[in-house]
Amino acid sequence: MNTDPLIIAGEEVKPGTRATIQIPVARRYTAGDVALPVRVVHGRKPGPRLFVSAAVHGDEINGVEIIRRLLRQSVLKQMRGALIAVPIVNVYGFIAQTRYLPDRRDLNRCFPGSSKGSLGARLANTFLQEVVEKATHGIDLHTGSMHRSNLPQLRASLAEPGVEELARSFGAPVIIDAELRPGSLRQAVSVLGVPIIVYEAGEALRFDELAIKAGLRGVLSVMRSLDMLPASKSQRRPVEPFVAHGSTWIRAPESGILVSQLTVGARIEKGQRLGAVSDPLGTEETQVVAPTSGVLIGRTNLPLVNEGDALFHVAVFEKLDTAADEVDYFQGVHDPPT
The missing domain is CATH 3.40.630.10 (Zn peptidases)
Structure with a gap:
């Protein structure tokens, strides 16, 4: 300095x-x-x-x-x-x-x-x-x-x-x-x-x-x-970050067309249906099920998937309820003051 x-x-x-x-x-x-x-x-x-x-x-x-x-x-x-x-x-x-x-x-x-x-x-x-x-x-x-x-x-x-x-x-x-x-x-x-x-x-x-x-x-x-800037005058409380206990990518069980309505930030429960992989004719469909509870921190946006492709990235937390609530709070945060 x-x-x-x-x-x-x-x-x-x-x-x-x-x-x-x-x-x-x-x-x-x-x-x-x-x-x-x-x-x-x-x-x-x-x-x-x-x-x-x-x-x-x-x-x-x-x-x-x-x-x-x-x-x-x-x-x-x-x-x-x-x-x-x-x-x-x-x-x-x-x-x-x-x-x-x-x-x-x-x-x-x-x-x-x-x-x-x-x-x-x-x-x-x-x-x-x-x-x-x-x-x-x-x-x-x-x-x-x-x-x-x-x-x-x-x-x-x-x-x-x-x-x-x-x-x-x-x-x-x-x-x-x-x-x-x-x-x-x-x-x-x-x-x-x-x-x-x-x-x-x-x-x-x-x-x-x-x-x-x-x-x-x-x-x-x-x-x-770091004291590089003066303190913010915002009245909104800052987001409380949570350290993930671990994370896992859930992969495609089959090749086909992925159908899912999940968005990043969603809370995930173990055993929850996350989506399905179907053939183009709709005659065969394989469910994609969450192996663990957590928060969805990443996902593929491409509906065409091969077997083994990474589909959903789930972060695991020791205090899942609190972490999920904080993610919801974060998604409503306003613009920074200028």
Whole structure:
């Protein structure tokens, strides 16, 4: 927490100023340049330096809109410390509207990367050096993968120093205590000693207003908990997050057409009929039954399924009634004050 200028890609951002920086990544084979767009807001007073990133998977665009709205918040004029906003990390995938890099690698398995490695390794290495190493805390914004919707939730390694405080201050109703995956941004950031949480909400290539509003509200809440922003004047009580005791994906028992009216956030009871998989003629139908009680935190939106496809993601809680009630409360939360 100091008042020194923040230097990114050789550009100096002094306290009390803002800057848009293009971090060079590579050149296209058409001779054009590829760069990471970064917006830095450096407060006049010292404080934490928070990076907020999105589109590590290029088709996960809710986070891009969350960051766009975040940067328009007038309360940032009162900010302490620095905000480093990177709305599009996987520029290649974002342009192509795909999850992956041009070589079909998953950028979120390329960290920490290398300056002499694959395209993904070089991009990952650049992001770590120019953004993460300048920060004291991080929030990475994601959505469900293609044709899957996620209830707003957090993935975090709660045993890592400072992570649980970040996760609880975000205000999403569900926290998944998730192990660090090799090659992921979350693992690489944790190795550097920077507390990080991952926000998951909505579906790829779709704007989900609930997911966007909740994400914006969550980032602002984290910034307040870090004393980067003044306390909120809202009279509505914050959402109480619940840590899932575990979670399970319920898979298709047969191939066919999935028929289900369930929406994310629904309470699930063990033995409940979640839907059915039918053949196109309707002559054969197999019921999909919940093996456990919990809250539906993710589901497929594609009705055409193969045997073994993941259909419903159910989080399990020790206090299911209270957790389910909190999810219902969360879904009625209003817009954040600006």
